[in-house]
Amino acid sequence: GQSLEQPSEVTAVEGAIVQINCTYQTSGFYGLSWYQQHDGGAPTFLSYNALDGLEETGRFSSFLSRSDSYGYLLLQELQMKDSASYFCAVSPGSASKIIFGSGTRLSIRP
Amino acid sequence: GAVVSQHPSRVICKSGTSVKIECRSLDFQATTMFWYRQFPKQSLMLMATSNEGSKATYEQGVEKDKFLINHASLTLSTLTVTSAHPEDSSFYICSANQQQGWFFGPGTRLTVL
DSSP states (O other), X not given: OOEEEOOSEEEEETTOOEEEEEEEEOSSOSEEEXXXXXXXXXXXXXXXXXXXXXXXXXXXXXXXXXXXXXXXXXXXXXXXXXXXXXXXXXXXXXXXXXXXXXXXXXXXXX | OOOEEEEOSEXXXXXXXXXXXXXXXXXXXXXXXXXXXXXXXXOEEEEEEEETTSOOEEOTXXXXXXXXXXXXXXXXXXXXXXXXXXXGOEXXXXXXXXXXXXXXXXXXXXXXX
């Protein structure tokens, strides 16, 4: 089976930087991806790491360490609109199937 | 980017009836689509993998006779919730994978009275 752990809630200040961690245990592993979901909406794909290291996409970066079964999402220059839930997800035995973590609710305060 | 649509966006039905939800890939072909269910303030739970032209693959604990999946074309997958009950009320979301990542439909909010 698969299990993914994330902090349930994180609070940060507008303009700051926040890191959301994800640890996973899977029977197989192709990669780790990250998603943003606003209340009432569908998830939006943010990034994907198949190999160790940092992937940067604008204000968002994602990191993966396969040996540690660990990754994180880094959000810089936080904006109020970044308040949302963030999910990590693993691609286990199948490269296209993804299993979601429990999600982290990020609250941004002025 | 890849666009996935779902219909309907919201449905209310009586207990015991069946509801069909459509998921379409608008600008790409998807041999595989995924169906998720999300309860309030919870994560997305994978229900099944929809395979074009063949049977769906269900996750452990998901009743295949209750959640019927059909993937008859490369752009359309349907999920039918049969004999719906109030506990089936949830947010159902479909997804497809493309080279650039995973893309989700806007979701269908099902309320069973």
